[in-house]
Amino acid sequence: MERHKIGRMIPPFLMTTIILKVLSEKPMHGYQIAEEISKTLEKEVPKPAIYFALKKLEKGGFLTFKWEMREKGPARKTYYITEEGEELLKHKMELLKKFYKILGKILGEVK
Numbered sequence: 001m002e003r004h005k006i007g008r009m010i011p012p013f014l015m016t017t018i019i020l021k022v023l024s025e026k027p028m029h030g031y032q033i034a035e036e037i038s039k040t041l042e043k044e045v046p047k048p049a050i051y052f053a054l055k056k057l058e059k060g061g062f063l064t065f066k067w068e069m070r071e072k073g074p075a076r077k078t079y080y081i082t083e084e085g086e087e088l089l090k091h092k093m094e095l096l097k098k099f100y101k102i103l104g105k106i107l108g109e110v111k
Helices: 003-009 012-025 030-041 047-059 083-109
Strands: 063-068 076-081
Touching (some): 012 083, 030 047, 076 083
Antiparallel strands (some): 063 076
């Protein structure tokens, strides 16, 4: 599989779920989020796909951010999950558990 296409393979539902899960563990800036997601998926995920999902979550009120000033280099956004984001993550995780059960049934039938 080509590296640059992995972002298109990840449904937006799953991308936003992964981002919320990562941020539920600790606040991070965009590059850290991208690294965590790539590590989790064992594939490099295009940063534009991640930033698109971050912007969508931010607009929905599921994430917030603070500008982090650094001695060297430009300021960067550190993202935080909101209470609404925590609730959305819970809901998405329940849906994924149900989906996982369905996939288990389907894949169990495939020989």
